[in-house]
Amino acid sequence: MRSGIIAVIGRANAGKSTLVNVLVGEKVSIVSPKPQTTRNAIMGVLTEDGCQLVFVDTPGLYKSSNKLTDIMMKTADDASKDVDFILYVHDGHGGLSDADIALIKKYANGKIPAAIAYTKIDIMPKERIAADVKELYENGIRADVFPVSARKGTNLKKLKKFLAEAMPEGDKVIADDIVSDKSEKFMIAEIMREKILLKFDDEVPHGIAIVVNKFERQENGVYDINLDIVCEKPNHKAILIGKGGRAIKEVSSFAREGMEKFLDAKVFLTTYVRVEEDWRNKTGLIKDLVII
Numbered sequence: 001m002r003s004g005i006i007a008v009i010g011r012a013n014a015g016k017s018t019l020v021n022v023l024v025g026e027k028v029s030i031v032s033p034k035p036q037t038t039r040n041a042i043m044g045v046l047t048e049d050g051c052q053l054v055f056v057d058t059p060g061l062y063k064s065s066n067k068l069t070d071i072m073m074k075t076a077d078d079a080s081k082d083v084d085f086i087l088y089v090h091d092g093h094g095g096l097s098d099a100d101i102a103l104i105k106k107y108a109n110g111k112i113p114a115a116i117a118y119t120k121i122d123i124m125p126k127e128r129i130a131a132d133v134k135e136l137y138e139n140g141i142r143a144d145v146f147p148v149s150a151r152k153g154t155n156l157k158k159l160k161k162f163l164a165e166a167m168p169e170g171d172k173v174i175a176d177d178i179v180s181d182k183s184e185k186f187m188i189a190e191i192m193r194e195k196i197l198l199k200f201d202d203e204v205p206h207g208i209a210i211v212v213n214k215f216e217r218q219e220n221g222v223y224d225i226n227l228d229i230v231c232e233k234p235n236h237k238a239i240l241i242g243k244g245g246r247a248i249k250e251v252s253s254f255a256r257e258g259m260e261k262f263l264d265a266k267v268f269l270t271t272y273v274r275v276e277e278d279w280r281n282k283t284g285l286i287k288d289l290v291i292i
Contacts, residue, residue: 003052004084004167009076009107011100012060014091015119015150020044020057022150023160027262028180029057031194040290041079043181045174051164052172056083061103068280068290080107085166086114092147093120096132101139108143113166115144117159122149185215188225188259192271195255196229196240199247204239207232207280209289223263226270230289232278240273248273 008016017029021044028044044055058079059072080086088108090100108114116136121129129147136145146159180187189210197205214226229248231237241248248271256269279285 001050001052001171002164002167002169003054003172004170005054005056005082005173006085006087006163007056007058007080007083008087008089009058009080010060010089011091011094011103014060014089014094016060016089017042017057018150019089019117019119019148020055022153022156023053024055024179026179028182029190040182041075043174045179046160047172047174047176048164051167052174053160053163053167054173055087066280067283068286071286080112083112084168085163086110086112087117087163088114088143089117089119091120092118092129092132093124096135101136101141104136104141104143105139108141115146115159115162115166116141118145118147119150121147121154122152184263185212187262188212188215189227191258191262192227192229192255195251195258199251199254200239204231204236207236209276209279211289217265222266222268223259224268225259227272229271229273230276230279231273232276232280234275237273237275 008020010016017031020029021027021031024044024046026044029042040059042057044057046053046055056079058076061073061076086107088104090096090104104116108116118129118132133145133147144162146155146162148155148159150156182190189212192210193205193208196208209230211228211230212225213228214224216224218224229240231240239247240251242250252269252271255271256267259267259269276285276289279289
């Protein structure tokens with residue numbers, strides 16, 4: 001039996017969460033086209049005959065702009081230290097800059113074994129792949145590079161096989177029936193945040209936190225969920241609610257569908273919007289509003 005913990009590290013919006021979800025075969029992390037979608041280190045577990053891969057999906061490496069992003073960057077850095085392997089995820093479609101090379105060197109050229117998942121190859125010129133791999137090698141990066149597409153499934157079996165063979169021999173780290181370390185309540189909050197990320201422009205979603213006030217399953221099997229959408233500014237509250245409450249109704253309906261799919265049950269969802277000004281720069285409020 002081979003098993004181990006793999007830290008999934010990379011820049012914001014490189015495709016880490018999508019890759020982990022596809023490799024695990026379950027949705028353990030929310031996804032959106034926007035950076036900073038993942039705020040927590042979220043574990044996804046793949047258990048197959050002869051191997052167990054425990055992926056730790058981390059917040060994207062991002063230039064710090066407030067105390068919340070400071071905490072997120074520390075979360076990502078800490079996750080890369082006490083693991084068996086590092087899978088550095090690079091957005092191939094986004095090109096390869098000097099800053100990218102420096103980050104890859106930091107995480108893929110250390111004492112912990114590492115490989116590079118070069119993602120989004122389905123939306124980029126194929127000839128660029130070989131050129132970028134050559135540039136990585138010329139800059140002293142010796143980690144194996146796997147050009148992959150999570151959306152198309154390209155080379156994922158090859159990557160999974162490589163990772164399984166790279167794990168140390170030993171007992172399973174996690175019980176067979178567990179696919180994530182996060183609770184249903186946590187995932188409900190994340191589903192709400194995901195739908196807000198997908199619906200609204202960049203300025204609003206990054207200042208959003210979700211507080212679940214009530215999460216109960218009734219005798220008839222219906223989940224009664226009551227949550228607050230916390231934003232930073234009064235004008236953001238107005239945008240979230242929308243004219244005549246149209247925006248909040250639409251995003252809540254969108255979220256409820258996602259929750260019902262996740263829970264495999266009907267959901268009665270009640271949402272409120274409240275303002276906590278500049279909460280991302282207030283450590284006490286961050287601890288109250290965001291589980292990291």
